[in-house]
Amino acid sequence: MTAHEEAIERETDYRVPALQRGLTIVQMFNARERTLAMNDIAERLGVTVSSIYRIVHTLTEMGYLRKVARNTYELGPQVVADGFSYLASRDIVDIAMPHLNALRDRTSLSCHLTIREQTDSLYVYRAFAAQRLSVNIPIGTRLPCHCTAMGRMLLTGLGEDALAGLYQHARLDDYPPPAPKTLPELQQLIANDRERGWVLHRSDYSTAIACAIRNHLGQVVAAINLSGPEAVMDNGFSQDRYREELEKTADAIALELGAGAT
Known part of the structure; x- marks a missing residue:
C-alpha cells in the first residue's frame, strides 16, 4: 500500500x-x-x-x-x-417461516405452525406442499387443542394443575374418538405426549406428526407439524424419517428463540 x-x-x-x-x-x-x-x-x-x-x-x-x-x-x-429482549421482539412466524419452507421442500409434505389461545390451537403459518391430496389448513383456523397433534403438543407446556384449571369448565365429551372424554383422560394423554416429545394423529385420509417449540425459558410457545395423505405417511419407515426431520426443524427454530442459551 x-x-x-x-x-x-x-x-x-x-x-x-x-x-x-x-x-x-x-x-x-x-x-x-x-x-x-x-x-x-x-x-x-x-x-x-x-x-x-x-x-x-x-x-x-x-x-x-x-x-x-x-x-x-x-x-x-x-x-x-x-x-x-431482542429474542422476544422477533416474531415466531418470521423465525419459523424459512425453516418450515425448507422442511416442506425436503419432505414434499405440508407444514403448519400454531400457537395456543386458551383451549384453541390457532394456525399462524403454513408451508403448503404443491401435490395432489396435500393437507392444507388455512391461516387463522382454530381447532380444539385436545383433538389435534399440534394442539396436544401445545398443552404439554402446562403442568397438571394448569391443565385442570384451563379445562375445568370445558366440555370434552362432544368430540369423536380418539379425543379424550374426561379431564383425567386428557391429563394422562398429555403426560404421555410430554414424555414422548411428539404426537402422531390420524384423521380422515391424512396423518400428522407434531412437535413443540420452546423458547429461551424452556416454555412451549408454539407447535409445528408435518401432515400428508395416509398412503404416504402410514408406514413405520416414513414416519421415523419424517419425525426426525420435524424434530431437527423444531430444534433449529428453538435455537433461534434462545433455547439452550446460558
Whole structure:
C-alpha cells in the first residue's frame, strides 16, 4: 500500500477505538471462560491495564460486566437482558417461516405452525406442499387443542394443575374418538405426549406428526407439524424419517428463540 493509499484509508476510517475495545472485551467471555482478570483482558488486547481501566469501569457501571473479585470480572446481567429482549421482539412466524419452507421442500409434505389461545390451537403459518391430496389448513383456523397433534403438543407446556384449571369448565365429551372424554383422560394423554416429545394423529385420509417449540425459558410457545395423505405417511419407515426431520426443524427454530442459551 502506498503512502497516498494509507492516507486515504486513515481519512475514511470511522472506527471508534474505545467502543471497539469495549465490544471486544464483552466478546472474550464464553461458556469456557466465564471470568477474566484485568491483566488477561489487557494482554489479549495487546495494551496496558491502565489503557483499558476506564472502559472496564464503564462496562461495569452499565451492567455489561460484573466484578467478582479483585480485578476479576464476569459478564453482567445487562448482556442477558439485552439479548433476550431482542429474542422476544422477533416474531415466531418470521423465525419459523424459512425453516418450515425448507422442511416442506425436503419432505414434499405440508407444514403448519400454531400457537395456543386458551383451549384453541390457532394456525399462524403454513408451508403448503404443491401435490395432489396435500393437507392444507388455512391461516387463522382454530381447532380444539385436545383433538389435534399440534394442539396436544401445545398443552404439554402446562403442568397438571394448569391443565385442570384451563379445562375445568370445558366440555370434552362432544368430540369423536380418539379425543379424550374426561379431564383425567386428557391429563394422562398429555403426560404421555410430554414424555414422548411428539404426537402422531390420524384423521380422515391424512396423518400428522407434531412437535413443540420452546423458547429461551424452556416454555412451549408454539407447535409445528408435518401432515400428508395416509398412503404416504402410514408406514413405520416414513414416519421415523419424517419425525426426525420435524424434530431437527423444531430444534433449529428453538435455537433461534434462545433455547439452550446460558
